[in-house]
Amino acid sequence: MKISFLINNIYGIGGTNRTVINLAEALCVHHEVEIVSVFRRATAPKFEISPRIAVRALVDLRPGSSDRGSSDRGAAGSDVPSEVVPRQEEFYAQYSRFTDGRIIRDLQRTSADVVVGTRPSLNLFVAAHTRDGALRVAQEHMTHLAIPSAVREEMARVYPRLDAITTVTEADAHSFTEHTPIPGIPVVGIPNSVPEPLVEPSDCSHKVIVSAGRMHEIKRYDLLIRAFGRLAEEFPDWQLRIYGDGGEAGKLRALVSELGLAGRALLMGGFSPIESEWAKGSIAAVTSSAESFGMTLVEAMRCGLPVVSTDCPVGPREILRDGEDGFLVPNGEVEGITWGLRRLMADDGTRRAMGAAALRNAARYDPAAVADRYVELFEDAARRRAALDRGYRAPAGAGKAGTGGLTVPPVSIGTATVDVTADDAGFLRFSADGPEEGRRRWQFVLRHKPADGDRRPDLPLATSRKDLDNGGIRYTAVLTPSALGELGDGRWQVTMSAAKAPSVHMKAGVRDTRALIGARARLVAHPPTGPLGWTLPYTQPNGRLMLRTVLREEHAECTRVEAADGAVTVRGVLTGGRRIEPGALFIASRRGRHAKSFSTPVQVLGRQAFRAEVPLRRVVDHRLERWEDWDWWLQPDPYDRRKVRVCHLLEDFPDVKGAYVYPSVPLAGDEASPYAVVHPARPVWVRPYCSASGAMAMNVVDR
Numbered sequence: 148m149k150i151s152f153l154i155n156n157i158y159g160i161g162g163t164n165r166t167v168i169n170l171a172e173a174l175c176v177h178h179e180v181e182i183v184s185v186f187r188r189a190t191a192p193k194f195e196i197s198p199r200i201a202v203r204a205l206v207d208l209r210p211g212s213s214d215r216g217s218s219d220r221g222a223a224g225s226d227v228p229s230e231v232v233p234r235q236e237e238f239y240a241q242y243s244r245f246t247d248g249r250i251i252r253d254l255q256r257t258s259a260d261v262v263v264g265t266r267p268s269l270n271l272f273v274a275a276h277t278r279d280g281a282l283r284v285a286q287e288h289m290t291h292l293a294i295p296s297a298v299r300e301e302m303a304r305v306y307p308r309l310d311a312i313t314t315v316t317e318a319d320a321h322s323f324t325e326h327t328p329i330p331g332i333p334v335v336g337i338p339n340s341v342p343e344p345l346v347e348p349s350d351c352s353h354k355v356i357v358s359a360g361r362m363h364e365i366k367r368y369d370l371l372i373r374a375f376g377r378l379a380e381e382f383p384d385w386q387l388r389i390y391g392d393g394g395e396a397g398k399l400r401a402l403v404s405e406l407g408l409a410g411r412a413l414l415m416g417g418f419s420p421i422e423s424e425w426a427k428g429s430i431a432a433v434t435s436s437a438e439s440f441g442m443t444l445v446e447a448m449r450c451g452l453p454v455v456s457t458d459c460p461v462g463p464r465e466i467l468r469d470g471e472d473g474f475l476v477p478n479g480e481v482e483g484i485t486w487g488l489r490r491l492m493a494d495d496g497t498r499r500a501m502g503a504a505a506l507r508n509a510a511r512y513d514p515a516a517v518a519d520r521y522v523e524l525f526e527d528a529a530r531r532r533a534a535l536d537r538g539y540r541a542p543a544g545a546g547k548a549g550t551g552g553l554t555v556p557p558v559s560i561g562t563a564t565v566d567v568t569a570d571d572a573g574f575l576r577f578s579a580d581g582p583e584e585g586r587r588r589w590q591f592v593l594r595h596k597p598a599d600g601d602r603r604p605d606l607p608l609a610t611s612r613k614d615l616d617n618g619g620i621r622y623t624a625v626l627t628p629s630a631l632g633e634l635g636d637g638r639w640q641v642t643m644s645a646a647k648a649p650s651v652h653m654k655a656g657v658r659d660t661r662a663l664i665g666a667r668a669r670l671v672a673h674p675p676t677g678p679l680g681w682t683l684p685y686t687q688p689n690g691r692l693m694l695r696t697v698l699r700e701e702h703a704e705c706t707r708v709e710a711a712d713g714a715v716t717v718r719g720v721l722t723g724g725r726r727i728e729p730g731a732l733f734i735a736s737r738r739g740r741h742a743k744s745f746s747t748p749v750q751v752l753g754r755q756a757f758r759a760e761v762p763l764r765r766v767v768d769h770r771l772e773r774w775e776d777w778d779w780w781l782q783p784d785p786y787d788r789r790k791v792r793v794c795h796l797l798e799d800f801p802d803v804k805g806a807y808v809y810p811s812v813p814l815a816g817d818e819a820s821p822y823a824v825v826h827p828a829r830p831v832w833v834r835p836y837c838s839a840s841g842a843m844a845m846n847v848v849d850r
Contacts, residue, residue: 148542151259157184166339173518235295260542310528315440340517344422348451357428362393374484404810413806425450438462448509453501455487472505556619564656573628587645655692663799685801730785733759796841
């Protein structure tokens with residue numbers, strides 16, 4: 148049968164997108180599947196989608212699409228409110244009389260045997276306007292009582308034209324039936340699916356708590372940060388990482404600074420695929436005030452993490468087995484979250500046992516099992532329709548999704564993705580599944596992207612090929628630490644090349660860099676006395692895979708920054724052949740045309756570790772502009788003027804600048820300065836930061 152999913156915007160990031168793609172991937176093994184996105188605001192979807200699934204959009208709103216002649220911006224009727232979407236629906240403002248027409252026309256012309264809507268507004272379209280020959284199914288991803296009452300009234304009026312309704316929990320199916328009964332239409336609870344991760348499960352050894360989801364007030368990350376703050380002193384070697392984007396990020400950064408958790412509680416931004424980041428953790432935390440299902444719970448459990456979750460309505464209590472694979476704690480209470488985290492942080496045995504249980508219990512959410520339930524739902528709906536309508540012809544059946552063969556080879560190298568695994572010895576292992584080669588023999592090639600125009604030669608990697616049962620080929624290659632001599636310090640594209648074919652800059656898949664957490668810890672504890680090498684895979688905003696390579700004879704790595712009471716305290720380690728001598732200096736240098744430097748003594752902490760306390764009054768009283776940047780340097784030997792840039796590079800993730808958010812220190816100038824053009828009485832703000840290149844500095848701003 149042909150199955151069509153109607154979704155708001157498949158090109159963005161969100162839980163509905165993930166679960167629809169997971170289900171579509173499982174169904175497409177035995178059925179024809181398409182995803183119809185009402186809106187297109189990006190060139191490609193954020194989540195990887197098999198080329199076997201057709202993806203198309205009805206309304207093109209991409210920036211620059213007008214130059215291609217495909218833009219629907221400003222189309223006639225786009226400023227007229229929708230006649231289908233209720234005003235109280237969350238995305239009401241996105242819809243218009245113009246979008247109504249596009250959606251209705253597509254539903255009336257669809258060749259699909261089954262059309263599945265994925266949110267209330269779209270389900271209203273599916274119910275009212277899908278051609279009579281197709282089955283109409285509504286997926287409800289929201290908690291039913293979270294849907295505005297006016298929208299539920301419209302659902303009660305229109306939904307009788309549906310053939311079936313699904314919710315993501317049994318509890319919500321009962322709630323739907325109780326509060327919005329639709330006579331004759333079954334309401335079935337079918338959970339979201341989460342595929343088995345491509346990464347090895349966590350061994351629960353890294354002292355990292357992980358949380359993920361959009362930065363929205365309903366996720367209550369503020370409670371999680373406050374709970375972690377209560378435990379920070381008791382567990383000084385633990386770290387909290389929160390992944391996601393959204394409007395609450397600014398408030399959360401301010402809270403991290405207020406609680407003095409800079410460098411301990413990290414806001415990591417969006418990350419996809421997320422499974423490698425779950426696997427870096429030892430505990431997952433979900434602190435939402437409401438969850439319709441709880442995708443992040445299942446994702447974390449499938450990576451072997453025990454979960455501390457608020458017992459919010461509907462979702463988590465159907466997923467977690469309290470005390471077996473995690474803890475359910477009172478909703479909205481910092482004390483309960485603190486209690487659950489402490490139990491797992493303090494007890495390695497309990498943490499590992501619960502992680503193993505989570506891994507076992509989460510297998511019930513495998514996409515193949517969930518897809519089988521949907522096929523049964525469609526077949527049952529077809530039988531009921533046929534019994535009521537003699538003119539209806541049920542679609543040809545197909546086998547269930549089954550447990551194997553959920554992958555198909557990419558249609559081209561350009562649609563393949565590359566998975567990368569780093570180990571703690573400095574090796575990177577690349578793997579990509581591609582189509583049958585024919586006459587071409589593809590291999591991995593690294594291509595330099597210079598910052599200064601001085602491009603290094605390409606570096607081909609010895610590439611192995613293995614035939615797969617699905618007709619594709621698996622390409623693998625290994626980048627050894629010795630290759631850093633050729634790569635040097637820079638950035639490299641990961642490409643595939645073949646004779647008489649253009650080079651393809653590959654898309655990133657899973658980047659498993661958990662081993663780098665331990666590698667950094669060992670390096671900080673025992674800095675090397677020779678050249679430093681570091682290799683980190685990362686993605687560009689367009690999803691293409693890159694490498695950041697570090698090769699330096701000397702390097703000063705910042706390990707901690709504290710900003711308070713008119714001073715910044717910096718800790719770090721020096722790698723390379725020189726040692727930090729008594730009398731070593733920490734130097735702050737003003738960037739730009741008014742260059743100036745001042746130094747402060749360095750406290751030597753062993754052969755290669757240092758601590759410096761930088762008085763901020765000097766940068767305030769000697770400033771010349773309303774906005775200045777002062778770079779940080781280490782002079783290891785007072786009798787040798789060679790300096791080493793202080794950086795923060797050696798992490799298992801690329802965006803150190805975004806993750807490490809240091810507080811601003813307010814200072815009012817109180818000394819007459821012969822240099823300052825303006826010397827206000829109001830505070831000047833000084834804030835340490837890590838630049839995009841990894842270099843440490845501080846910003847001086849007159850606000």
